[in-house]
Amino acid sequence: MNRTIVESDHDLFRTSVREFVEREMTPNVPRWEEEGIVDKELFRKAGRAGMLGMGSGLCITLHNDVVLVDAQVMALNAGELSAEEAAKAKWWVTELENKVISRCLQMFGGWGYMEEHPIARAFWDARVQTIYGERPRS
Numbered sequence: 001m002n003r004t005i006v007e008s009d010h011d012l013f014r015t016s017v018r019e020f021v022e023r024e025m026t027p028n029v030p031r032w033e034e035e036g037i038v039d040k041e042l043f044r045k046a047g048r049a050g051m052l053g054m055g056s057g058l059c060i061t062l063h064n065d066v067v068l069v070d071a072q073v074m075a076l077n078a079g080e081l082s083a084e085e086a087a088k089a090k091w092w093v094t095e096l097e098n099k100v101i102s103r104c105l106q107m108f109g110g111w112g113y114m115e116e117h118p119i120a121r122a123f124w125d126a127r128v129q130t131i132y133g134e135r136p137r138s
Contacts, residue, residue, distance in 0.1 A: 029118050094129045101126040
């Protein structure tokens with residue numbers, strides 16, 4: 001395809017991402033769906049491949065949210081997690097999830113709109129999280 005708004009670096013990156021998805025994601029989707037979780041190693045591999053460049057601010061926020069969720073799980077297991085704190089964390093992480101998946105959807109371009117592609121399913125899974133509880137009121 002001849003594009004006038006992108007350069008060869010864009011095509012190289014697009015090809016690298018597609019190959020990464022085919023190699024690291026597509027074969028694992030059935031297992032992830034069965035287990036209900038994506039391996040953390042996927043994100044490490046994507047980071048090493050330079051595919052998590054969503055801006056340092058978003059990456060730092062994402063890292064902090066992983067720490068937040070881990071702390072929430074520890075508090076829940078210890079019987080110390082209040083409903084209010086759980087609701088705050090759910091809201092915060094859901095908002096971030098939607099920011100991240102929106103950027104991923106843009107990165108995958110047209111693939112993100114084909115229902116059989118994992119990124120499209122991830123987008124719909126993320127969007128439904130916003131209705132699993134009340135949204136905060138301003």
